[in-house]
Amino acid sequence: MTDKAEPRYVYGVVRADTAAPAVDGIAAAPLELIADGDVAALTSIAPDQYLEVGREELLTHSRVLEAALDKGTVLPMRFGVVLSDEETLRSDLLDAHHDELAVQLTEMDGKVEMTLKGVYDEEAVLREIVAEHPGIAQLRGELEGKPEAATYYERIRLGELVAAAFVERQELDSEAAVEDLRLHAVAVAVGEPIHERMAVNASFLVERAKLDEFDRALDAIGERKAKLIRFRVTGPLPPHSFVELGVAA
């Protein structure tokens, strides 16, 4: 029986006729569905209204969602959504957004998120930049052998040119990878690089039936750029990057 007064941690939204995954939630609390018609919140009782979080809780959230994905369609909540009790959950999440949630569940049927990150081999990309920009090569040559103290501003200038070329390069490489993969995806969400050496950071919404061809396209890109970019893909994942709640009516 659900305890109605307890605060509820919400992992995501699923169809009401699915079973809760057989994994534990945060703080080892069991998972429970709270349903409103055909739409249900996947929840567990939160131990406290203020929950201190660490790596464990983040991992649990992620694993609950992946277990839910195994059982059917799931719209993931962002990490850390706790509603004060069951009634609030029903009124402010399920009732307020019922139709939107139902529509998105249908939209996400049979689709998963695949995330792609690519990281440059620093030396390789710098070589290409020097090869492609005679001005950079020349300035580099002028600085060769000169003491650091005497060339502070020249080095800043060189670095500035390289940085600009690098950003340009990254945008081209990101677009090229995305263009290739977009053909096999329903939707794409392109992010900005998270760190300096990141070449690509993008998420794709892919139909399960098309995962094989998506895969082959990935391999082709990986092979083509093998000396320059190291790719890493994660998935299938619940569609974190492709769900959204509007303001409640």
Place this chain on the structure above:
Amino acid sequence: MATAMQQQPYRGGSGYVARSSSSGLYDVLELILDKGLVIDVFVRVSLIGIEILTIDARIVIASVDTYLRFAEAVNRLDLMATETQGLPELMEGITEGGASSKTKGMLQGAKEALFGDDEEEEAEDEGDEGSTRRRTSSSTTTKRRRRREATGSGSKRGRSKSKS
């Protein structure tokens, strides 16, 4: 922070792309903290520390410090050598702590983004040229600027935002 789990390729693959079907925290951290459904008013979980380290993990390319590092890296290149790492070395290096290219984990990159900001502000105060920001770190409450597009090869996304 543990590195992401390396799984066997779960579908036949050529080996050029690292795949994990089961996610380590690194792979999904950005997703679960920054994406997904949210009801703003009701977030009650304290995210002290976690939020600062991760949601703010933007890079700042344009700073004097970064320029100097780029210059140093370019100056270090041995332009006579034509081969960089071969594939086997690349595959070995596919973890966050990998090999010579020192891929930073996201948290470490975030730390540098934070401290990098401090240095950049100092540089701007001193009036150094070239310290224009091309990419800025944003606050935790700013939504990530992602371009989201439908590809047209599948179903179009239409969504009603209000209860009918």
